Amino acid sequence: xxxxxxxxxxxxxxxLVAMSLAAQLAWAVDPFTVRDIRVEGLQRVEPGTVFASLxxxxxETYNDDKGAAAIRALFxxxxxxxxxLEVQGDVLVVIVQERPTVASVxxxxxxxxxxxxxxxxxxxxxxxxxxxxxxxxxxRAEQELKRQYINRSxxxxxxxxxxxxxxxxQVRLTFNITEGLPARIKDIDIIGNxxxxxxxxxxxxxxxxxxxxxxxxxxxxxxxxKLNADLEALRSFYLARGYLDFRIDSTQVAMAPxxxxxxxxxxxxxxxxxxxxxxxxxxxxxxxxxxFKSLVKIKPGEAYNADQVAETTKAFTEHFGNYGYAFxxxxxxxxxxxxNNRVAIKLRSEPSRRAYVRRINIQGNTRTRDEVIxxxxxxxxxxxxxxxxxxxxxxxxxxxxxxTELSVSTADVPGAPDQVDLNVEVxxxxxxxxxxxxxxxxxxKLSFTFGLSQENVFGSGNKLDLQLNTGKxxxxxxxxxxxxxxxxxxxxxxxxxxxxxxxxxxxxxGNYTLxxxxxxxxxxxxxxxxxxxxxxxxxERTRIKPGTNIPAAYxxxxxxxxxTSSAFPFTLGWSRDSRDSxxxxxxxxxxxxxxxxxxFGDARYVKTNYQYQQYVxxxxxxxxxxxxxxxxxxxxxxxxxxVFKNFYSGGLGSVRGYEQSTLxxxxxxxxxxxxxxKFVLNTEFITPFPGAGNDRTLRLFGFVxxxxxxxxxEKISADALxxxxxxxxxWISPLGPLRFAIAQPLRKxxxxxxxxxxFQIGTSF
Numbered sequence: 001x002x003x004x005x006x007x008x009x010x011x012x013x014x015x016l017v018a019m020s021l022a023a024q025l026a027w028a029v030d031p032f033t034v035r036d037i038r039v040e041g042l043q044r045v046e047p048g049t050v051f052a053s054l055x056x057x058x059x060e061t062y063n064d065d066k067g068a069a070a071i072r073a074l075f076x077x078x079x080x081x082x083x084x085l086e087v088q089g090d091v092l093v094v095i096v097q098e099r100p101t102v103a104s105v106x107x108x109x110x111x112x113x114x115x116x117x118x119x120x121x122x123x124x125x126x127x128x129x130x131x132x133x134x135x136x137x138x139x140r141a142e143q144e145l146k147r148q149y150i151n152r153s154x155x156x157x158x159x160x161x162x163x164x165x166x167x168x169x170q171v172r173l174t175f176n177i178t179e180g181l182p183a184r185i186k187d188i189d190i191i192g193n194x195x196x197x198x199x200x201x202x203x204x205x206x207x208x209x210x211x212x213x214x215x216x217x218x219x220x221x222x223x224x225x226k227l228n229a230d231l232e233a234l235r236s237f238y239l240a241r242g243y244l245d246f247r248i249d250s251t252q253v254a255m256a257p258x259x260x261x262x263x264x265x266x267x268x269x270x271x272x273x274x275x276x277x278x279x280x281x282x283x284x285x286x287x288x289x290x291x292f293k294s295l296v297k298i299k300p301g302e303a304y305n306a307d308q309v310a311e312t313t314k315a316f317t318e319h320f321g322n323y324g325y326a327f328x329x330x331x332x333x334x335x336x337x338x339x340n341n342r343v344a345i346k347l348r349s350e351p352s353r354r355a356y357v358r359r360i361n362i363q364g365n366t367r368t369r370d371e372v373i374x375x376x377x378x379x380x381x382x383x384x385x386x387x388x389x390x391x392x393x394x395x396x397x398x399x400x401x402x403x404t405e406l407s408v409s410t411a412d413v414p415g416a417p418d419q420v421d422l423n424v425e426v427x428x429x430x431x432x433x434x435x436x437x438x439x440x441x442x443x444x445k446l447s448f449t450f451g452l453s454q455e456n457v458f459g460s461g462n463k464l465d466l467q468l469n470t471g472k473x474x475x476x477x478x479x480x481x482x483x484x485x486x487x488x489x490x491x492x493x494x495x496x497x498x499x500x501x502x503x504x505x506x507x508x509x510g511n512y513t514l515x516x517x518x519x520x521x522x523x524x525x526x527x528x529x530x531x532x533x534x535x536x537x538x539x540e541r542t543r544i545k546p547g548t549n550i551p552a553a554y555x556x557x558x559x560x561x562x563x564t565s566s567a568f569p570f571t572l573g574w575s576r577d578s579r580d581s582x583x584x585x586x587x588x589x590x591x592x593x594x595x596x597x598x599x600f601g602d603a604r605y606v607k608t609n610y611q612y613q614q615y616v617x618x619x620x621x622x623x624x625x626x627x628x629x630x631x632x633x634x635x636x637x638x639x640x641x642x643v644f645k646n647f648y649s650g651g652l653g654s655v656r657g658y659e660q661s662t663l664x665x666x667x668x669x670x671x672x673x674x675x676x677x678k679f680v681l682n683t684e685f686i687t688p689f690p691g692a693g694n695d696r697t698l699r700l701f702g703f704v705x706x707x708x709x710x711x712x713x714e715k716i717s718a719d720a721l722x723x724x725x726x727x728x729x730x731w732i733s734p735l736g737p738l739r740f741a742i743a744q745p746l747r748k749x750x751x752x753x754x755x756x757x758x759f760q761i762g763t764s765f
Contacts, residue, residue, distance in 0.1 A: 031063040035090040043098050043169055045079050050094060053077060062092060070094070079132055099132040103170035109177040112152055118175070121148055133171050138163070145175060153221035156180030156259035185209050185220045186261040192249070192268040204237055204620075205230040207264070211690070222253070222262045231266070238270065242303030244336065244343060245271030274304045277342040282333075283349040286323060292316060296347075304334075304343050312347065320351050321387025326410060326420055327352040355385045358419040364426040368402055372461040373424065375485055376400065378529075385410075385420060392529055397424070402456050404429040461485065475501045492524035494536075512547035512554070514644050516540055522571065534573035541566050542603070542644050551671035557643045565642065567603040569596040579615060584697060584732060585625075587617045596645075603642045607633040609678075623686040625701075629654075631678035634712075641712050646674030648709070650722075652758050654680045655707040657724035657743030659753040664709030664720075666751065677716065680707040689729055697732040703741070723747045726756075 037058060039050050053073040056066045067085055074083045074096065082097035105122060107115050122128060127141045142159045149157035162174040187209060190201050202208070207230055210220030231248055238246035249267040256262070279298050281289060295315040297308040313330045320328030328351045335344040360381055362370050376396040379389040394408045405427035413419040452466040463482040469475060478498045486493035500516045522536030543564045544554055572595045579588035590613040598605045609631045616624040635641040651660030664675040682705050689698045708720040726743030740759040748754070 029062070029064065029067065029087050031061050032087075032090050034058050034060055034062050034092050037092045037094065039094045039096065041096040041098065044101065045096075045098055049077070049079070050074065050096070054094070056092070062087075078134070098169060099134065100165070100169045100171045102127065102129050102131055102133050102173055103166045104129055104172045106172070106174045107177060108174060109179065112154060112179055113148065118145065118148075121145060127173075133163075133173075138173065142175070145177070149177075149179065151223070153182040153184075153223065154179050155183045155255060181260050182221050183255065183260055183262050185222055185264060186256070187263045189263070189265045190268065191265065193270060195243075195270055195273070201234060201237070204233045222264070227251070227253070227264065234266070234268070236307065239304075239306030240308075242273040242275065242305070243271050244274045244304050244334070245269070247271070272338070272341050274336070274341050274343045276300050276302060276304050277337070277344045279345045279347065281349075282346050284351055285349060286320075286325075286351060292319065292349075295319060298345055309345065316347065316349060318387045318391075320349070321385065321390075323351075324354040324356065324384035324386065325351040326355040326385040326387070353418055355418050355420050356383060357381055357385055358413055358416070358421055360422045360424060362424045362426070365428060367428055367459045368426075368456060368461070369459045372400070372402075372456075372459065373397055373426070375488075375490070379422065390422065396529075397426075400456075400461070402429065403427055486523070490526045494520075494522040494524070496520040496522070496538075512550040513545040515543045515545055516644075520571070530578060531574065531576050534571065534575070536571040538567075538569050538571065540569065542642075544644070549669070549671070551673050552667040552669050553643050553671070553673045557640070561602060561639070565602040565644075567598045567601040567642075569598040569605075571596055579613070584699070584730075585613075585615045586623050587615050589614050599636070603645070604636040604639050605633060605641050605645060606636060607631075607641075607645055609647075621688050625682075625684040625686060627680075627682040627684075629678065629680040633676040641676045643673060646676065647678040648672075648674045649678055649680060649707050650709075651755070652739065652741065655705045655722050655724055656703065656726060656728075656741045656758060657705070657745040657754065657756055658722060659755040660758075662753045663707065663722055665711035665714065670751075673711075675709040675714070676712045677710040677714075678707075679709075681705070698729070700727070700729045702727050703743075705743070721747065722749075722752070 034056060035058065037051070037054070037056075039047050042050070053070075053076075055069045055073065056062050070085060071083050074080060074094070079099055080096045081099050084095040086093040086095060105119060105128065107118055110118060119128070121144055122141050125137070125141050125144045127137050138161050142161060145159045146157055149155075156178075157180055158178040160176045162176060164172040164174070166172055185207060188202055188205065188207065190198055193201055206219060207222065207226050208219050214220045231251065235246065235248065247269050249269055251267070252263075252265040254263040254265070276298055278300050279296055281292065285292050295312065297311045297315070298305070299308070309332045313332050316330040317328055320330070328349065330347065330349045333346040333348055335346060337343065357379060358381065360374065360377065360379070362373055365373060377393040378396070379386055379393050390408060394406065397403070398406050403426040405425075407425050409423050409425075410420045411423055413421060454464045456462075457464055461484055463480075463484070465478070465480040465482075467476065467478045467480075469477075476498065477500075478496060480494060480496045482492060482494045484490070484492045497519045498517070502514050502516075518538050518540035520536055520538035522534055525533045525535065527533050541564065544550075544558045546555075546558070546563070574591075574593045576589070576591045579585040579590050590611075592609075592611045594609045596605070596607040610629070612626075612628045614626045616626075618624055631647045633641045633645060633647065648661035648664070649655060650658040650663040655663060661674070662672050665673060667673050682703060684701045684703045686699050686701045689700045703726055705724045707722055708716075710716055710720060723746040724743045725746060726741055728739060728741035730739045732738075738759070740757075742757050744756065745752070745754055
């Protein structure tokens with residue numbers, strides 16, 4: 001095979017020689033008028049391709065210059081190994097030898113990448129089935145494959161190409177790959193630091209020398225992109241602490257001879273620490289100096305902080321944009337006093353000209369209708385440019401969840417210096433999904449889930465859901481359809497049809513069941529960009545299906561009001577969510593208030609529930625989280641609160657360390673029947689899991705829980721409170737959020753059922 005490759009290489013050399021010789025022969029021909037042009041040697045290339053490249057046509061005069069130009073043009077097509085021109089009387093004969101084409105591309109020995117990914121890499125490099133073969137192109141393809149493996153820390157990867165001739169002047173290419181082992185980081189050295197320890201600075205890096213979870217985080221695998229990000233984090237760390245002259249002098253990455261271990265050395269100069277002596281405004285601030293001064297994050301008397309400077313200039317630029325000045329320029333000019341290690345910051349601005357948006361252009365949406373995107377925009381065409389509205393519009397489109405990529409950019413309008421166009425580019429993702437799963441919890445045991453969802457039906461933005469959940473104690477079937485723009489001003493409408501069966505978790509082997517079926521209509525009214533109010537009405541029918549060990553409270557309610565109860569509760573709710581992530585939040589706040597009011601039917605009651613969550617980032621690694629929940633219910637019209645609407649407490653999601661739903665009142669049979677008033681408070685200190693680096697999908701937490709549950713008419717007192725402390729960890733697994741907790745109850749009462757180890761898939765706090 002090697003001789004074959006050499007033969008192809010030899011052909012390339014001889015082609016150049018032939019080109020030169022042919023050109024010399026062409027120069028030796030006396031000029032003549034071309035009566036005909038013939039092409040010989042073509043197999044796959046169309047004759048028209050050759051004729052279109054020739055600088056001479058039938059009826060024109062052929063001379064030496066045109067002959068040389070013809071040979072150069074044909075070789076420039078990249079389709080031929082050899083080109084010759086012959087003159088037979090007044091006929092010009094073009095004789096070509098086509099390059100072989102690639103019949104197939106195969107791979108052997110690859111495990112890190114599948115064949116389709118590698119074929120895509122080669123296609124981008126210009127090598128694919130059906131294209132002309134060129135040895136230089138194959139060499140470039142080998143280098144590109146090696147580069148892909150280097151990006152995965154496989155520096156010892158080797159690629160060899162086997163070229164096999166085939167019929168009809170074709171070749172089959174086989175890339176034989178030896179991947180080797182990934183290069184691991186052996187050591188990271190930081191040289192030149194005095195103010196901070198090595199451990200403190202290395203803690204800023206996502207790269208490390210590995211731990212017992214490195215197989216999962218891959219933090220010990222070198223990546224140039226990750227190193228650059230770590231160096232930027234190091235630079236930001238120093239600049240945020242007053243080291244204005246900090247610099248990274250050099251970075252050395254030393255590879256071991258076996259290409260399986262790496263040593264990284266970072267040489268730095270810290271410089272002196274500077275304190276901000278003052279902040280002044282310079283330039284045009286639209287006579288709104290006080291507004292801009294309120295946006296200043298820089299604090300005189302404290303250490304110079306580059307993050308505060310960047311936040312200030314960004315806030316100024318955005319505030320100018322709020323007034324329509326899309327081209328405002330803001331610059332922070334430091335005036336350094338190196339004798340006293342002080343720095344004065346002058347904020348210089350030039351608002352330039354005011355602009356308005358001429359047109360909003362949307363590209364990339366092949367399925368989603370334009371109106372679905374445009375209705376989320378708060379920046380309108382032919383209106384003044386407003387940076388805050390543009391950011392809000394982008395966030396609203398992004399929250400639709402229909403796109404994997406989204407960008408909003410501005411473009412000048414030629415000949416109109418006071419106008420800009422907004423270009424919205426999206427890349428759509430599949431919005432329909434079918435989910436099959438299984439879950440296991442210490443309370444529900446084994447359960448199965450099925451989901452069919454289409455978030456963007458026919459590109460209209462409407463949502464259709466079918467959810468099925470099976471469990472030992474809770475089973476649910478829900479069909480839901482949502483129109484997010486039932487009205488033009490953004491009022492949503494949701495129609496639900498549901499069927500649920502449930503019973504208390506600890507029923508002492510009883511087989512009674514609560515069966516609820518119903519339908520609901522709910523409207524969501526956007527009050528602000530962050531707040532939504534929900535209004536709705538449901539029609540429900542709940543049946544107490546008797547069985548063994550039915551709690552006395554259920555039996556008493558059924559005897560007084562019947563085993564079947566109908567209700568038409570009105571629902572009222574409000575929510576606000578500013579968390580940075582719904583699955584692994586690090587900052588932000590979440591609030592939810594839900595209420596039910598049953599005035600008609602057999603069950604008459606009022607029920608409210610309020611939840612508050614707050615996440616406080618203490619540092620890049622540590623987060624303090626709070627969760628509070630209160631519930632209250634009361635019967636109306638002289639009737640008691642329906643027992644099947646009771647709150648429950650205990651276990652994951654409330655007070656850990658106690659068995660699920662075992663806190664609160666019990667009836668004469670000893671069954672846990674829940675209560676009408678509920679109080680829960682959780683506090684968590686969240687850290688990265690040891691050995692997982694900064695991976696937020698796997699985290700460790702310590703917690704303190706408190707909670708109480710009170711029955712109807714029961715006096716609220718601190719005696720009913722239960723407390724617990726413990727540790728746990730959370731993992732965003734392929735099955736969903738998974739949480740383990742080991743808790744120690746601090747306050748126990750007779751009859752409390754303790755469960756120190758608990759876990760669940762899908763719980764949120």
